[in-house]
Amino acid sequence: MAQEGFIEVPGGRVWYRSVGEGGIPLLCLHGGPGFTHYYLEPLELLADQRQVIFYDQLGCGNADRPEDVALWTVERFVDELVTVREALGLERLHLFGSSWGGMLAQQYVLDRQPELKSLILCGSPASMIRWVKDCDELLAAEPDEVRRVIREHEEAGFTACPEYQAAILGFYRAHVCRLSPWPAGLERSFAEAGYSVYNTMNGPSEFTVTGTLKTWDIMDRLGEITVPTLLVGGRYDECRPAHLEEMHRRIPGSRLEIIEDASHLCFAEQPDEFTALVNAFLASVESP
Numbered sequence: 001m002a003q004e005g006f007i008e009v010p011g012g013r014v015w016y017r018s019v020g021e022g023g024i025p026l027l028c029l030h031g032g033p034g035f036t037h038y039y040l041e042p043l044e045l046l047a048d049q050r051q052v053i054f055y056d057q058l059g060c061g062n063a064d065r066p067e068d069v070a071l072w073t074v075e076r077f078v079d080e081l082v083t084v085r086e087a088l089g090l091e092r093l094h095l096f097g098s099s100w101g102g103m104l105a106q107q108y109v110l111d112r113q114p115e116l117k118s119l120i121l122c123g124s125p126a127s128m129i130r131w132v133k134d135c136d137e138l139l140a141a142e143p144d145e146v147r148r149v150i151r152e153h154e155e156a157g158f159t160a161c162p163e164y165q166a167a168i169l170g171f172y173r174a175h176v177c178r179l180s181p182w183p184a185g186l187e188r189s190f191a192e193a194g195y196s197v198y199n200t201m202n203g204p205s206e207f208t209v210t211g212t213l214k215t216w217d218i219m220d221r222l223g224e225i226t227v228p229t230l231l232v233g234g235r236y237d238e239c240r241p242a243h244l245e246e247m248h249r250r251i252p253g254s255r256l257e258i259i260e261d262a263s264h265l266c267f268a269e270q271p272d273e274f275t276a277l278v279n280a281f282l283a284s285v286e287s288p
Contacts (some may be wrong), residue, residue, distance in 0.1 A: 009069040009080040011066030016055035020047025031099030034197030036061035038185040060194030096120040118228045118285045123153040123239040127217040135207035159204035175238040178267040222250035229254040234262030
């Protein structure tokens, strides 16, 4: 039986959903920022062995959507995570982060040094500077006309234009989700995303980062992470395997898994393989 409800956090209320029971809980942080928990629905497959909890971060999905853009900071989202954990009484915890959610998880671990059983980072960078560089290289594989449309619309500030949105779709289908059609949860995340959060912190697209996160970089601090850590991503992920490999080298004792024939949403593209490797990792962490 699923449990759902609201939690008061700095700036408003977030909405959570809990499925499964028993075991050491797994708390899942969605990406974006502002992209809702819906695209993480494949992770409910993990709920046959433990409680799995999702929440819509402030500004998107079922959470409140305050208009104050001053709320959209990494520090406030860390405070939000702390509040959610306390409200749900999650003393023992595995923490999962997808994309921005993994960035948030890393910042939480580094700044608050919480007690965690493990940390799972899925397609999550440690440097947005490197992310942009890598995405530029991936974007270079797009046709000249597509890159021209993208460049001209960004220079003019017309990124809400349907022509721009159509031009970026090829990149998304190659490096964000390679399934056709896209899962309903991903479509719903796009429909109910908090674009105020996304545009303020990230920018107009996955590969054009103009927001407050554009200089976010904790690569040199990764050696401070002592929690058992699994890094996982897809072979065609916009968070490229080489980026994850460097993170793996810097996080002591971490594990790295690259899933073939998958991209940023590897858990949706290859759910059986992803579920098996995560369950194996969690079991190894929990064993005496």
